[in-house]
Amino acid sequence: MTQNINTGSSLGQQSAVTANGPPMISIDRLIDLVRQGGTVRTGVDIVSKQGKLLLEKDVPVTDIETLERVKRLGIGQIPIIATAKGGMWDAQGVPLALPSSPPATTPANAVPGRRPRSEIDQQLQQITEIKEIATAKYEKAKGCIKQALHSIQQNDGEFDVSPVADMVTDLVDFVSQNENSFSYMTREIFSYDDYLYNHSINVCTIGTVVMKKFNENFSAAVNTFLNNTPATVFDDKAGNEHSFSYFQPAELRDISIGFFMHDLGKVLIDPKILNKNGKLSESEFEEIKTHTAEKAMTVLEKNCLANPYITNVCLYHHAKLYDDEPRCYPERVHTTVPPYVKVCKLADIYDAMTSKRAYKEALNPVGVVTEIFNHYARKDPLLQYILHSFVSSVGIYPPGSVVALTDGRQCYVLDSKGPVLLPITDDNGRTLNQKQDPIKMVKGVAKPDIKIDRRRPPLAPLAAYKILPDYLRRIVKPPGTGEAS
Ligand SMILES: [Fe+2]
């Protein structure tokens, strides 16, 4: 079910029930609700008149920026349909009555005799639902990149870009609404083919989230730079010097397609070199380098893809980010590398380092973010700004992961903001089957003496399955079982 919305005309600000349609709720009311910790699920896909998916029906809207973006399109009200998943909930998880239903003294869909869902249960439910949707989207994306790369290999470089563009549009909408969704991506990879597919999706989703953050704070950044730095150091969106402007949605989409396809030239490289576990010889490294300026450019030309964003990403995602950075290619003055290409390079390094391969362990994502930041910090003002967008997007503890505290307790992350942690073991590592009160941390600290133990990497819930309490085991499904055990 899809609801088309007229953009460009205000539909008013009051909640109402339309004559034959679903109740319309004002965007301002929804923004207030989310600001106060509440949740909205529209129960229907909200699509602009131009056909762009604005809000997905089953995905909880938990960040204000998503709603502000809808408001900026001139939309004053949207329909909310109370379905099994759609509706509005306050910060305590209590369902709110919609205009179509009589004012309720008890929650509209509360079961008599049962207390409304607690905040913890609501958050756990949301994490589970987003993870399920993310898994389905990533599977679809994997099929798409597999088909495109296979076609490039089998058809002398030719492939159909339109399914890729459609799929990336869908993925971008999803990750824009759920900035932590990249934390559910696959990082355990044993074959190069799988690596390339997963890596393409991971770089696309991570890069998209970082670009969104970079773009949102763009005006402030430009003002700061212009006050402190000669404007000549800036390059524009296509890589030419001097001017900057805000990236428009269509440009961001092309950039995300570029992120998704950034390594397409690799399918034309000898698999023996790509699959090599040990250190590459100089000649092998020379061969790998051809996946950008030679192979990728040949494929793009063959398919008449002259989009500057896609071209720049494919061509320069291994270029220098500072003057004397070693082993970079092709040669280009680092200040003229477009900002989105720099984002791609950071996402590329982050994904490669945090992925588990047959011959190497995955590195702790938090440690990797710190390492990348320290390596590229203070090289140039624009890169510094991109790094901050990168760290604030990726350097978090994703909801649904398990982290250790310095007092020995293990905790399930309920919310990456703070973060908010649910203790699941005591300080001796013994599982606590009774739900505990969440710990709301401030900048990673609960009390002066209790912090997140940065020496221990956050675990995916399945990796921590043995210590999960029963109520979490019910929602974390071990692979291959198809159901909770
Ligand atoms: Fe590459």
Ligand SMILES: [Fe+2]
């Ligand atoms: Fe890559």
